[in-house]
Amino acid sequence: MESVAERAGVSRATASRVVNGGAGVRAELREKVRLAVDELGYVPNLAARTLVTRRNGAVAVVVAEPESRLFSDPFFAQHLRGISRELSAADNQMLLLLIEDQRDYDRVGRYLAGGHVDGVLLFSLHHADPMPETARRVGLPFVVGGRPGWPGAESERDLVYVDSDNRGGARLAVQHLRSLGRRRIATITGPLDQTSSLDRLDGYRDLLPDGDPDLIAEGDFTPDGGGRAMAELLARCPDLDAVFAGSDAMASGALKVLREAGRRVPEDVAVVGFDDVESIAAWTDPPLTTVRQDIEEMGRLMARLLLRRLADPTTSATRVAAPTSVITPTHLVIRASA
Amino acid sequence: MESVAERAGVSRATASRVVNGGAGVRAELREKVRLAVDELGYVPNLAARTLVTRRNGAVAVVVAEPESRLFSDPFFAQHLRGISRELSAADNQMLLLLIEDQRDYDRVGRYLAGGHVDGVLLFSLHHADPMPETARRVGLPFVVGGRPGWPGAESERDLVYVDSDNRGGARLAVQHLRSLGRRRIATITGPLDQTSSLDRLDGYRDLLPDGDPDLIAEGDFTPDGGGRAMAELLARCPDLDAVFAGSDAMASGALKVLREAGRRVPEDVAVVGFDDVESIAAWTDPPLTTVRQDIEEMGRLMARLLLRRLADPTTSATRVAAPTSVITPTHLVIRASA
DNA sequence: CTGAAAGCGCTAACAC
DNA sequence: GTGTTAGCGCTTTCAG
Numbered sequence: 001m002e003s004v005a006e007r008a009g010v011s012r013a014t015a016s017r018v019v020n021g022g023a024g025v026r027a028e029l030r031e032k033v034r035l036a037v038d039e040l041g042y043v044p045n046l047a048a049r050t051l052v053t054r055r056n057g058a059v060a061v062v063v064a065e066p067e068s069r070l071f072s073d074p075f076f077a078q079h080l081r082g083i084s085r086e087l088s089a090a091d092n093q094m095l096l097l098l099i100e101d102q103r104d105y106d107r108v109g110r111y112l113a114g115g116h117v118d119g120v121l122l123f124s125l126h127h128a129d130p131m132p133e134t135a136r137r138v139g140l141p142f143v144v145g146g147r148p149g150w151p152g153a154e155s156e157r158d159l160v161y162v163d164s165d166n167r168g169g170a171r172l173a174v175q176h177l178r179s180l181g182r183r184r185i186a187t188i189t190g191p192l193d194q195t196s197s198l199d200r201l202d203g204y205r206d207l208l209p210d211g212d213p214d215l216i217a218e219g220d221f222t223p224d225g226g227g228r229a230m231a232e233l234l235a236r237c238p239d240l241d242a243v244f245a246g247s248d249a250m251a252s253g254a255l256k257v258l259r260e261a262g263r264r265v266p267e268d269v270a271v272v273g274f275d276d277v278e279s280i281a282a283w284t285d286p287p288l289t290t291v292r293q294d295i296e297e298m299g300r301l302m303a304r305l306l307l308r309r310l311a312d313p314t315t316s317a318t319r320v321a322a323p324t325s326v327i328t329p330t331h332l333v334i335r336a337s338a
Numbered sequence: 339m340e341s342v343a344e345r346a347g348v349s350r351a352t353a354s355r356v357v358n359g360g361a362g363v364r365a366e367l368r369e370k371v372r373l374a375v376d377e378l379g380y381v382p383n384l385a386a387r388t389l390v391t392r393r394n395g396a397v398a399v400v401v402a403e404p405e406s407r408l409f410s411d412p413f414f415a416q417h418l419r420g421i422s423r424e425l426s427a428a429d430n431q432m433l434l435l436l437i438e439d440q441r442d443y444d445r446v447g448r449y450l451a452g453g454h455v456d457g458v459l460l461f462s463l464h465h466a467d468p469m470p471e472t473a474r475r476v477g478l479p480f481v482v483g484g485r486p487g488w489p490g491a492e493s494e495r496d497l498v499y500v501d502s503d504n505r506g507g508a509r510l511a512v513q514h515l516r517s518l519g520r521r522r523i524a525t526i527t528g529p530l531d532q533t534s535s536l537d538r539l540d541g542y543r544d545l546l547p548d549g550d551p552d553l554i555a556e557g558d559f560t561p562d563g564g565g566r567a568m569a570e571l572l573a574r575c576p577d578l579d580a581v582f583a584g585s586d587a588m589a590s591g592a593l594k595v596l597r598e599a600g601r602r603v604p605e606d607v608a609v610v611g612f613d614d615v616e617s618i619a620a621w622t623d624p625p626l627t628t629v630r631q632d633i634e635e636m637g638r639l640m641a642r643l644l645l646r647r648l649a650d651p652t653t654s655a656t657r658v659a660a661p662t663s664v665i666t667p668t669h670l671v672i673r674a675s676a
Numbered sequence: 677c678t679g680a681a682a683g684c685g686c687t688a689a690c691a692c
Numbered sequence: 693g694t695g696t697t698a699g700c701g702c703t704t705t706c707a708g
Contacts, residue, residue, distance in 0.1 A: 001701065001702070002701085010678075010679085011678070011679045011680075012679090012680095012701090012702080012703090013678070013679060013680080013681095013703080013704075014677090014678060014679075016702065016703055016704085017678090017703090017704095019702095020703080024677065024678090025677075025678080026677065026678090029677090029678085043448065043451040043452055043453075044452065044701085044702075045389075045452070045453055045700085045701050045702070046452040046453060046454050047385045047386075047388040047389045047394075047453065047454075047700085047701080047702090048385075048389050048684090048700070048701035048702040048703090049701080049702055049703075050385040050684090050702095051383070051385045051386050051389055051683095051684045051685065051686090051700090051701080051702075051703095052683080052684045052701090052702060052703050052704080053684090053702085053703070054684085056385075058454075074412070076415070077414070077415060080434075080436075081436070084434075084436045084438075085438070088436075088442065088445060091445070093433065093435070093449060093454075094433075094434060094435075094436075095431065095432075095433050095434070096418075096422075096432060096433070096434040097431070097432075098418075098419070098422045098426075098432075100423070104426065107426060107429070110381070111431060113381040114381055114382065114383070114384040115381075115383055115384060115385065116384050116385075116396075116431075138381075222617075223617060223620070223621050249617070252621050253621065256621060256623070259623065279560075279561060279587070282561070283561050283590050283591065283594060285594070285597065285623045339685065339686070340685085348694075348695085349694065349695045349696075350685095350686080350687090350695090350696095351687080351688085351694070351695060351696075351697095352693085352694060352695075354686065354687060354688090355687095355693095355694090357686095358687085362693065362694090363693070363694080364693065364694090367693085367694085382685085382686075383684085383685050383686070385684085385685080385686090386684070386685035386686040386687085386700090387685080387686055387687075388686095388700090389684090389685080389686070389687095389700045389701070389702090390685090390686055390687045390688080390699080390700045391686090391687070391688095391700090392700085
């Protein structure tokens with residue numbers, strides 16, 4: 001920058017002003033500086049800038065997903081795409097931090113504390129996940145993907161999150177199955193330490209308040225887990241005529257087990273999934289009827305919420321219209337499996 | 339750090355030494371400083387450190403994949419997992435930079451030039467991709483995922499890359515099909531502007547040098563594209579009795595089209611995929627026989643190669659044992675489709 | 677509207 | 693061994 005200023009015949013201060021928007025600099029000089037910047041191929045040193053501005057132009061995305069689900073369910077990638085788009089539209093970088101084992105919590109915690117990012121996006125929170133507390137401790141604004149509250153989690157109350165209408169979506173699914181005349185409707189849930197699984201189960205129960213508990217089996221959001229749960233259900237309730245799976249991935253596993261058991265889908269057993277992940281739902285045999293949630297849009301919303309917080313440093317004092325959580329709608333996509 | 343030093347009764351310099359390993363400091367003082375750090379909850383400011391050391395402890399992963407494949411093929415996620423593991427084992431952060439449209443090339447280029455990272459991992463390079471040149475221009479060491487060379491790409495000659503043995507893998511697939519007695523073996527290729535597609539096609543041709551060109555159709559690595567290519571092939575060569583698809587995702591699309599056309603797999607048409615992405619290959623109907631490449635390992639290798647370059651600043655002058663490209667092996671995984 | 681000067685928080689020679 | 697000193701490259705009051 002020294003040399004840019006020199007070449008343009010101005011001081012470093014003026015050069016700096018131009019580089020950062022050029023407000024309050026005579027148009028003539030502004031041009032001169034811009035020219036010098038181009039000619040010298042000057043690029044500002046971010047570290048130096050951060051040192052004084054205390055801003056990084058970067059936000060961290062922390063994904064705490066030790067399960068193999070992360071790498072078998074495109075859910076995650078779609079989310080990321082939404083986030084990345086929104087962030088880069090605002091010229092912010094996305095840093096992906098993966099947490100795979102206990103040790104990583106520390107590493108990521110240190111990284112966040114190190115002041116390399118301006119805010120944090122948190123994902124796949126399981127019960128009693130320490131990340132929100134960590135983010136709060138180091139004073140970084142954050143937004144959570146998926147409703148984080150567990151009964152009694154006092155401290156989590158006023159944090160901002162984005163989630164889809166899991167409960168409503170589940171109701172849609174069961175409703176549809178019922179309208180098809182199905183009477184023995186089973187469900188395969190996700191891991192019950194995640195609110196999304198819980199909410200979907202609640203939606204199922206909303207419509208089947210007196211349901212047979214044997215019709216409920218827990219999976220883990222993987223095709224494998226879905227298959228295992230399906231096998232359990234079949235053993236317990238051979239007379240079931242429909243299944244609502246808590247994710248498309250699990251539904252695909254269930255489909256396979258049903259096929260192997262000689263049950264025709266949808267004739268003998270109707271199947272509905274959840275997510276509408278194109279690469280799974282459209283390609284199973286038969287193609288999956290499922291509950292659609294706009295995952296990419298959820299990602300965009302998370303990023304937007306965080307950016308708003310960053311732009312407007314509303315401390316807890318003068319919060320007038322603090323960003324608030326949002327629930328995105330779900331709807332049914334009918335294909336061939338139900 | 340000022341206050342840490344004060345509290346420990348030492349100078350800032352000594353405090354700094356302790357924080358950075360504590361070599362050459364009396365054990366007694368070292369303890370004192372450590373204590374002060376803990377008590378004050380001190381965390382070093384990375385920006386300041388970077389400013390002077392010129393090191394970030396971070397490497398960028400640039401994924402130039404405008405196609406929707408990125409978000410429908412777990413290939414990518416597995417790669418990332420490998421990279422992330424290797425990087426964090428060496429206490430380096432991974433920054434994910436996605437390139438989706440032309441505009442993004444500039445944004446990412448600026449970011450790299452800004453000096454926020456120590457090195458770059460490049461992915462999914464298409465023909466004449468400008469990223470390697472950009473990385474070279476800003477002077478960042480980089481490693482490429484997938485063989486980048488195109489005929490005549492002089493400047494790309496001596497860059498380091500990690501790739502799997504695509505050609506050998508394809509040969510394995512065709513070999514297997516032939517050993518099953520198949521005589522009309524078709525292939526669905528990936529986009530032919532990527533070397534991985536080209537190499538797999540070459541492997542196919544190695545074993546079928548006089549093959550009927552009508553038995554070759556181009557897909558795009560998506561299930562959809564695979565389906566379209568399969569339909570084409572069926573129209574052109576109704577007598578085909580086997581298909582080698584250049585990816586599991588394309589194979590899944592092909593399977594669907596085959597099913598709809600009333601062809602039984604593997605009885606009428608045997609199908610072999612490529613990748614062995616568990617979430618696809620194990621869950622298709624029938625489960626896919628495919629060529630396995632250890633994607634996560636490839637990611638780890640890329641990271642390791644880059645880290646070695648960073649650790650050992652071998653300029654082009656004294657290169658004794660410069661890191662060199664590596665090709666990982668492939669092998670056949672037999673399931674039910676062939 | 678522009679320039680001079682004072683740091684941001686840390687590390688690395690260099691003396692002691 | 694340890695402290696002193698000089699910056700790393702940039703932004704930003706504060707005068708002019």
